Amino acid sequence: MLDISQLQTLQKRSAKSYHQQKKLIANVLKGQKECCPHCEKPLSINVDYDQGITKIRCKAACTDIELEH
Numbered sequence: 130m131l132d133i134s135q136l137q138t139l140q141k142r143s144a145k146s147y148h149q150q151k152k153l154i155a156n157v158l159k160g161q162k163e164c165c166p167h168c169e170k171p172l173s174i175n176v177d178y179d180q181g182i183t184k185i186r187c188k189a190a191c192t193d194i195e196l197e198h
């Protein structure tokens with residue numbers, strides 16, 4: 130059975146992490162140092178010119194965000 134109060138908590142959490150991720154991306158793009166929330170390693174921008182994809186990722190790849198162009 131679905132517990133509605135739990136469901137709302139989940140939605141709130143994912144919205145919060147979504148906003149945190151957006152902020153993180155914005156900071157990295159501005160050249161600020163940001164660390165992976167999972168492994169605490171620095172995040173870097175990876176540009177794949179062949180595929181036209183820009184990614185923000187950490188060394189361990191637990192953060193691997195594909196950016197929209």
Ligand SMILES: [Zn+2]
Nearest residue numbers: 165168187191
């Ligand atoms: Zn990581």
